[in-house]
Amino acid sequence: MKPVLKILIASGIAIFTFLVIMGPLTYSTLVPSIRNEFANHLVSVREIKKLQIQNFFQKKYGDIHVLSxxxxxxxxxxxxxxxxxxxxxxxxxxxxxxxxxxxxxxxxxxxxxxxxxxxxxxxxxxxxxxxxxxxxxxxxxxxxxxxxxxxxxxxxxxxxxxxxxxxxxxxxxxxxxxxxxxxxxxxxxxxxxxxxxxxxxxIDSFLSQTDGLGETGEIYIVGDDYFMRSKSRFLTQNTILKLEINTQGVQEALRGNTDVKIVKDYRNIPVLSAYTPLDNLRDVNWVLLVKIDVKEAYHPILAVKTDLIIIGAVIGSITGIYIYFTVRRRAKSIPLTPS
CATH class of the missing domain: 3.30.450.20 (PAS domain)
Structure with a gap:
């Protein structure tokens, strides 16, 4: 086998190996980073809204005490x-x-x-x-x-x-x-x-601010009777004290847990939900949930996966075509010897 052909084949194998290894490695490295970034964003929004609501009630307690x-x-x-x-x-x-x-x-x-x-x-x-x-x-x-x-x-x-x-x-x-x-x-x-x-x-002025939560993001409050204490972003009818929400996120928050995980929301759609009890409100027992549909939250992951597949396919195709035509040209340039 000609040295040039050996080099081409070796190069093809090297590029193929690179694509097989680096594609999944890149994907496995980026995916957790993207997931953590969005989860941390939801947690930040949750903590900001929690503090706003707590401060609101503390102020109202102070106002009426002073007024009296x-x-x-x-x-x-x-x-x-x-x-x-x-x-x-x-x-x-x-x-x-x-x-x-x-x-x-x-x-x-x-x-x-x-x-x-x-x-x-x-x-x-x-x-x-x-x-x-x-x-x-x-x-x-x-x-x-x-x-x-x-x-x-x-x-x-x-x-x-x-x-x-x-x-x-x-x-x-x-x-x-x-x-x-x-x-x-x-x-x-x-x-x-x-x-x-x-x-x-x-209160509604805090909850209706959904900047940075995309098209499916929502912030809402649920009481200890499992009925909403806020308006739904997706339902036109009144949901305050009307819509019962007995989801995993609500149950966990009412038990005093604070977390962010994938659960199903009141629309029975998988969402990334950051939930927490609204403690220190004294006279009401509420929980706060900040969520976004998984499909929208993890869309960048799907985009990364698609891009890696496309890039790998393009590089692999170009390499294969290049090797094919190079080998073919070399083969034609070799003179035939009579038997």
């Missing part, structure tokens, strides 16, 4: 109560109190971003609301709303700061949180409770 000690609240609550008991909302005394304190309390409503602020005296009478709605004038011990969210937070709020879970507000046609705090005078005598409505949009 505000001199205007301490002065006005017993005056509203006395005027209400004397002649009701249409009485001249009540109107006078409302004219003086109403604008100041409306300022607090705008300052803290509340939907409404209520005063409830120790007898359970809702004696004031910045906005007049169905609760005004009712009794939260014996009235129609005693077993509603406002009645429950009032009873808890007589002794400490209390926040409700999400509840529907007919007045605003949206979901709200209700927070309550006891109000004491300077002698530490209990005057009643201040109750504040916080709109759900304050």
């Amino acid at each position: 000690k505000n001199p205007i609240v301490v002065q006005s609550l017993p005056r509203f109560s006395n005027a209400f008991k004397s002649g009701g909302f249409d009485d001249a005394e009540y109107k006078q109190v409302d004219t003086y304190y109403g604008p100041l309390l409306e300022h607090f409503l705008r300052q803290y971003g509340y939907n409404n602020i209520f005063f409830v005296d120790t007898d359970g009478n809702v004696v004031f609301g910045v906005k007049r709605d169905e609760y005004i004038g009712t009794n939260l011990y014996s009235g129609d709303y005693s077993s509603f969210t406002i009645g429950e937070v009032f009873k808890e709020g007589l002794s400490n700061v209390k926040f409700s879970d999400l509840a529907w507000c007919e007045e605003t046609k949206d979901f709200i949180f209700m927070g309550a705090s006891p109000v004491y005078d300077i002698t530490n005598k209990l005057l009643g409770v201040v109750i504040c409505e916080t709109p759900y949009s304050a």
